[in-house]
Amino acid sequence: MVPDAEFTSYYGRPIIKSPTWKVPDVPLYLYLGGAAGTSASLAALADLTGRPALRIVGRYTALGGALVSVGALVHDLGRPTRFLNMLRVIKPTSPLSVGSWILSPFGTLAGIAAASELTGLLPGIGRLAGVGAGLVGPAMTTYTAVLLANTAVPAWHEGYQELPFLFAGSAMAAGGGFGLLATGDVTPARRVAVAGAALELTATAVLERRIGFARKAYTTGRPGMLLKVARAATVAGAAAAVAGGVLGGRRGRLAGIAAGVLLNAGSAATRFGVFDAGMVSAKDPAYTVVPQRERMAAREAAAEREV
Amino acid sequence: MSNSLYGPLADPSADAGYPDGHPPRVGFFTDTSVCIGCKACEVACKEWNALPADGAHHDQPDLLDLTGMSYDNTGALGASTYRHVAFIEQTVPRRESPTVDLGMPAPPEGRGDPTEVRWLMSSDVCKHCTHAACLDVCPTGALIRTEHGTVLVQDDICNGCGYCIPACPYGVIDQRKGPKELGGGGAFKCTMCQDRLGAGLQPACATACPTESIQFGPLDELRERADARLATLHEHGVPEARLYGHDPDDGVGGDGAFFLLLDEPEVYGLPPDPVVTTRDLPSMWRHAAVAALTVAATVAASFVGGRR
Numbered sequence A: 001m002v003p004d005a006e007f008t009s010y011y012g013r014p015i016i017k018s019p020t021w022k023v024p025d026v027p028l029y030l031y032l033g034g035a036a037g038t039s040a041s042l043a044a045l046a047d048l049t050g051r052p053a054l055r056i057v058g059r060y061t062a063l064g065g066a067l068v069s070v071g072a073l074v075h076d077l078g079r080p081t082r083f084l085n086m087l088r089v090i091k092p093t094s095p096l097s098v099g100s101w102i103l104s105p106f107g108t109l110a111g112i113a114a115a116s117e118l119t120g121l122l123p124g125i126g127r128l129a130g131v132g133a134g135l136v137g138p139a140m141t142t143y144t145a146v147l148l149a150n151t152a153v154p155a156w157h158e159g160y161q162e163l164p165f166l167f168a169g170s171a172m173a174a175g176g177g178f179g180l181l182a183t184g185d186v187t188p189a190r191r192v193a194v195a196g197a198a199l200e201l202t203a204t205a206v207l208e209r210r211i212g213f214a215r216k217a218y219t220t221g222r223p224g225m226l227l228k229v230a231r232a233a234t235v236a237g238a239a240a241a242v243a244g245g246v247l248g249g250r251r252g253r254l255a256g257i258a259a260g261v262l263l264n265a266g267s268a269a270t271r272f273g274v275f276d277a278g279m280v281s282a283k284d285p286a287y288t289v290v291p292q293r294e295r296m297a298a299r300e301a302a303a304e305r306e307v
Numbered sequence B: 001m002s003n004s005l006y007g008p009l010a011d012p013s014a015d016a017g018y019p020d021g022h023p024p025r026v027g028f029f030t031d032t033s034v035c036i037g038c039k040a041c042e043v044a045c046k047e048w049n050a051l052p053a054d055g056a057h058h059d060q061p062d063l064l065d066l067t068g069m070s071y072d073n074t075g076a077l078g079a080s081t082y083r084h085v086a087f088i089e090q091t092v093p094r095r096e097s098p099t100v101d102l103g104m105p106a107p108p109e110g111r112g113d114p115t116e117v118r119w120l121m122s123s124d125v126c127k128h129c130t131h132a133a134c135l136d137v138c139p140t141g142a143l144i145r146t147e148h149g150t151v152l153v154q155d156d157i158c159n160g161c162g163y164c165i166p167a168c169p170y171g172v173i174d175q176r177k178g179p180k181e182l183g184g185g186g187a188f189k190c191t192m193c194q195d196r197l198g199a200g201l202q203p204a205c206a207t208a209c210p211t212e213s214i215q216f217g218p219l220d221e222l223r224e225r226a227d228a229r230l231a232t233l234h235e236h237g238v239p240e241a242r243l244y245g246h247d248p249d250d251g252v253g254g255d256g257a258f259f260l261l262l263d264e265p266e267v268y269g270l271p272p273d274p275v276v277t278t279r280d281l282p283s284m285w286r287h288a289a290v291a292a293l294t295v296a297a298t299v300a301a302s303f304v305g306g307r308r
């Protein structure tokens, strides 16, 4: 669908190439990577403050998320057997290079922590690895935003200031949501989940207000619907999380589980929606031409004012 | 390293670490005003680079694919199409050329069709940007700056992650579909015939072009030639002629392959004001760092206070 705006194109063909990244590989990687990052941080502090149930859920989520993330990333490669070439260089100008150097140590540390949890062996090393993963965790939640934003895809690039916060919020909602599935004291997970939901909703609202022409990609069509579903699930999940805290006891735990499921559904839908919005904006030349024309017109107007 | 991400950069090869004495930066000046749409460049490129067939929609090797876009059944640049000749048919007000008086009765004035069809043809190619987003974002180091100042994919390194593809502001580089033996899975684009440059030859397309629409040479020289050509065209009553991608102050620091066009860039499928995405990368990293610290602080704060 072409947004109603005056613009010319070459037979309606796209100007930029759409990402060859596949669904569900990449949106899943965005979602689970974020959930894993938050979970590792939660697990580390749960460990240090003596909350074993939260630690266990956190460590397993961190490893599971990291494993599926790596799997999705490798599966998405055009030449999967060369995945180790990702670690051939370190390039700050390539968010995928930086991301690989975040994901690999994170996955390794999360793996050691989870293995120690599972076997009960080397608890000291498990704790050390868990704390390490917990320190890397926050980076896991936001580098993927730069990964998307550092492209010519209008809906992603134009949102580069908000996407890191949107992804951070979404990751906290998901990771906190997983923590709510634990038994025992889940208060920290609840707080993280609710704060994450609030940050995700705020960042999305700011993005849609500020992004200009690409707003349409986020608010209409399939991405618009996905993001609406995401918003509803996130709001309901946050409400359930709060209710769980107020109720306490068995009913509180049930509310917490419902919150965990809803928040994760919301977080996943957000990533699929953001991914989809980018694809829509890549396929339609209007998203490339109209803002660039506006930019040129503004520049010319400014130059004229100076004369 | 100043201006490494954005802005004018006199010598990208030196910036990439080549020592003094490396060859001069070379490029293409594609003067579309003399293009006759013969597609010799497309054919020469396919042949020299042994590129596999691809259909007009590039995902199926269907030779009979017709686009319905004038004489263009190539469609776009792609992983197996490094030169693409665009065809645009425009209805414009008829231009009267001065007639020779043969003493015959003149045709009545103001009759007939006041319009005529104008053809625009342009051979598109990778721009070999001064600030190449594809190169910046490549995580494996497969994409490199060559000693000639061009941008090259090393096929034996590329793992097909696909990052370069949406990074290119011109939609040039793409992932090749098809079997592994033919490069399937990897990213491909114009090499400026790296294998010919080393032997002192011109790229295949420039060699084949019968009208010198595609001119190859040291970039400084091409820029001078383009300015002169533009002045000539303006003198000769072609005010719509304009250069595209020649300006080192533009959003990509100037293109190694630039054009003389006869209409707005988007008419040819080119972005009117491309900007290399990595211009904003430092700010992106700052935002991501603040967001990550927000996560760390939130998680830490959520453990504050007693337990129930």
Ligand code: SF4
Pocket: B126, B127, B128, B129, B131, B132, B133, B134, B135, B151, B167, B168, B169, B170, B171, B172, B173, B189
């Ligand atoms: S035009 Fe695209 S593919 Fe070519 S050098 Fe520039 S960014 Fe890379």
Ligand code: SF4
Pocket: B034, B035, B036, B037, B038, B039, B040, B041, B042, B085, B123, B208, B209, B210, B211, B212, B213, B214
């Ligand atoms: S650029 Fe030259 S060879 Fe290519 S189509 Fe035009 S005239 Fe023919």
